[in-house]
Amino acid sequence: MKISSWNVNSIRARIDNVKDYLESTSPDVVLLQEIKAEEKNFPYEELNKIGYHSYISGQKSYNGVAILSKKKLDKINRLLPGDNIKQARIISTEIKIKSKVIEFINIYVPNGNPVDTDKYEYKIKWIDLFIKEINKKLNKDINIVIGGDFNIIPDDIDAYDSKRYLNDALFRLEIRKKYRTLINMGLVDAYRHIKKNKQEYTFWDYMAGSWQKNYGLRIDHFLVSNNILENIKNININKKPRSKNKPSDHTPVELEIS
DNA sequence: ATGGCTGAGCTACTCAGA
Numbered sequence: 426m427k428i429s430s431w432n433v434n435s436i437r438a439r440i441d442n443v444k445d446y447l448e449s450t451s452p453d454v455v456l457l458q459e460i461k462a463e464e465k466n467f468p469y470e471e472l473n474k475i476g477y478h479s480y481i482s483g484q485k486s487y488n489g490v491a492i493l494s495k496k497k498l499d500k501i502n503r504l505l506p507g508d509n510i511k512q513a514r515i516i517s518t519e520i521k522i523k524s525k526v527i528e529f530i531n532i533y534v535p536n537g538n539p540v541d542t543d544k545y546e547y548k549i550k551w552i553d554l555f556i557k558e559i560n561k562k563l564n565k566d567i568n569i570v571i572g573g574d575f576n577i578i579p580d581d582i583d584a585y586d587s588k589r590y591l592n593d594a595l596f597r598l599e600i601r602k603k604y605r606t607l608i609n610m611g612l613v614d615a616y617r618h619i620k621k622n623k624q625e626y627t628f629w630d631y632m633a634g635s636w637q638k639n640y641g642l643r644i645d646h647f648l649v650s651n652n653i654l655e656n657i658k659n660i661n662i663n664k665k666p667r668s669k670n671k672p673s674d675h676t677p678v679e680l681e682i683s
Numbered sequence: 684a685t686g687g688c689t690g691a692g693c694t695a696c697t698c699a700g701a
Contacts, residue, residue, distance in 0.1 A: 434689075434690070434700080435689090435690055435691075437690090437691095438689085438690060438691090459690095459700085461690070461691065462691095485691080485692085486690085486691050486692065486698085486699085487691080487698085487699065487700090536699080536700060536701055537701090538699095538700080538701060544699095576700095576701070590701090593701075594701080595701060628701075630687085630688080630700095630701070631687085631688040631689055631700095632686075632687040632688045632689090633686085633687055633688085634687095635688095642701075644701080671689095674688090674689080674700085674701080
């Protein structure tokens with residue numbers, strides 16, 4: 426089973442690229458971030474025509490997450506308890522793989538720049554609430570896959586020039602420690618686990634020829650609970666969608682589970 | 684240190700992204 430995570434930077438601006446990707450790669454489940462659309466503007470029909478059911482948590486203009494699936498899903502959850510600002514940044518579901526029920530949690534973590542503003546405070550608060558929820562689930566020994574745009578560069582190797590990001594909301598020590606908290610709770614960075622010291626990115630800025638120069642960042646991740654490590658077969662960053670016309674600035678990460 | 688590029692909403696320009 427192939428699960429993909431992709432920040433598409435607007436589902437409507439990206440629909441042709443998304444359809445190309447789905448038809449050529451055929452993932453079973455896709456976690457989308459930054460769909461930038463409400464329910465009424467989401468292209469349910471177009472995606473259904475090529476074999477995908479869509480479940481979304483949308484809002485106008487900004488944010489928004491969705492789960493696409495070849496099979497129908499139930500038990501969709503769209504809440505992060507305690508988040509009073511209620512931006513559309515999380516959607517989850519349950520899928521049975523072999524004998525295990527796995528909770529798939531799709532997140533779009535706030536960017537947080539500029540630092541030392543209310544945006545940065547919201548990022549910290551959002552992550553703290555998220556950590557609290559995940560901790561509850563892990564204490565109940567629930568099988569978890571978290572996929573999405575974390576807006577966190579975990580380590581030096583995950584940026585083309587990490588020094589430039591030392592005081593950035595993506596890489597500040599305080600933020601990296603939040604990521605480590607998740608790891609220390611019993612989650613595994615599937616990419617780093619499988620690819621060892623490989624240096625690859627999931628995001629390249631639109632500006633200044635970042636893609637051409639490979640000035641990228643690895644900020645889109647899959648974290649899996651260690652009770653399903655044996656089910657994780659492979660992970661791949663698929664750079665093809667980033668090379669196309671009218672690309673998203675992010676590219677998909679694909680996880681194989683069986 | 685800053686700007687550069689893209690999308691939404693809307694129709695001029697701001698906000699947001701990372």
